Amino acid sequence: MAPTTASFDQIGYWSPNTASVDWCENNYVVSYYIAEFWNTISSLFIILLGELGLYLCPTKERRFKVxxxxxxxxxxxxxxFHGTLRHKMQLLDELPMIYAATALVFICVETKHGPRGRWFPISLATWLLLTTIFVSITGGKLQFYTFQASFGVLQLAIVYYTTVLHIQQKATVLANGGQNNSTWLIRRAMGVYAFAVTIWLIDLHLCEFVNGVGPNSVLKWNPQFHAWWHVLSISGVYFTTLLIAYQHYVAKGLQPTIYLWKGFAPALTLDAARLQKAAKLN
Structure with a gap:
């Protein structure tokens, strides 16, 4: 987190800060109206990849739209959140992260075990409601670590299910004459996200050594690790969501394959004949 220095305490349009965390970017340095300029700008990349994934999704299933x-x-x-460092805006950042991760866990569980019945989505919705209330009414370190614990459990569940499904489906895909593209996806998903988490931890716990200001900083400029966390983490999440979609389509017998849209963005395509047959059955 940001240390208490004159640089981080600059006054801006949204002052005073009411969020439970202040990241390692010097506040109101670039613009009087934007608390953390680079963290704010890099957040736009998250929107871009979310919409790109929706646009390139090969089916119109509600689960992937969500x-x-x-x-x-x-x-x-x-x-x-990063533009204002206000508590209410922080909730608009953190709570959707929990919702997005929960949606992926739901898809993973149903891909692995099949439809669980109404009790499963109802249980997830109840847990989300309680988590939303608790994260919303708490503040300070309690709020911050409650959110991190909730989000962390969901991340571990996603890693577990995608790994297990990858191992189980690998032989099945090859036996059916398909290409085992999931190895490419799972390596990039976990590799990129692991690197993103590393720089996030540096930004959170070693800010005074990398912020470019103050006597303890070993750098003369701030590398904006949290902004890079946005870019790298959403790339890892995009790869992970694509991997989960791939595993979902394998389970449905649709023979997914990976291609590079416009030569740079990974996306999925499905076997047309199998997709048409599945549509008729539904």
């Missing part, structure tokens, strides 16, 4: 659109909402909330 998954990708919720990522866009995370980007909007992140933009408002």
């Amino acid at each position: 998954a990708f659109r919720t990522l866009s909402i995370v980007g909007i909330g992140s933009t408002l």
Whole structure:
């Protein structure tokens, strides 16, 4: 977190800060109207990837509409939070992150175990309601670590299910004459996200050494690690969501394959004949 220095205490349009965390970007340095300029600008990339994923999704299933659109909402909330450092805007950033991760857990569980019945989404919705209330009414370190614990549990569940599904489906895909593209996806998803978490932790716990100001900083300029966290983490989440979609389509027998849209953005395509047959059955 940001240390208490004159640089971080600059007054701006949205002052005073009421959020439970102040990241390692010097506040109101670039603009009087934007608390953390680079963190705000980088949040727009989250919106972009969320909408791109929705646009490139090969089917119109509601679960993937929710998954990708919720990522866009995370980007909007992140933009408002870092632009103002206000508590209410922080909730618009953090709560959609929990909702997006929960949507992915729901898809993973149903891909692994099949439809669970109404009790499963109702249980998830109840848990989300209680988490929303608790995160909203608490403040300070309690609020911050409650959110991190909730989000962390969801992330671990996603890692577990995607890994297990990858191992189970690998042989099945090859046996059916398909290409095992999921190895490419899972390596990039976990590799990019692991690196993103590393720089997030540096930004959070070692700010005084990397902020470019103050006597303890070993750098003469701030590398804006949290802004890079936005870019890298949403890239990892995009890869992960694509991996989950891939595993979902494999389970449905649709033979998904990966291609690069416009030569740079990974996306999925499905076997047309199998997709048409599945549509008739539904």
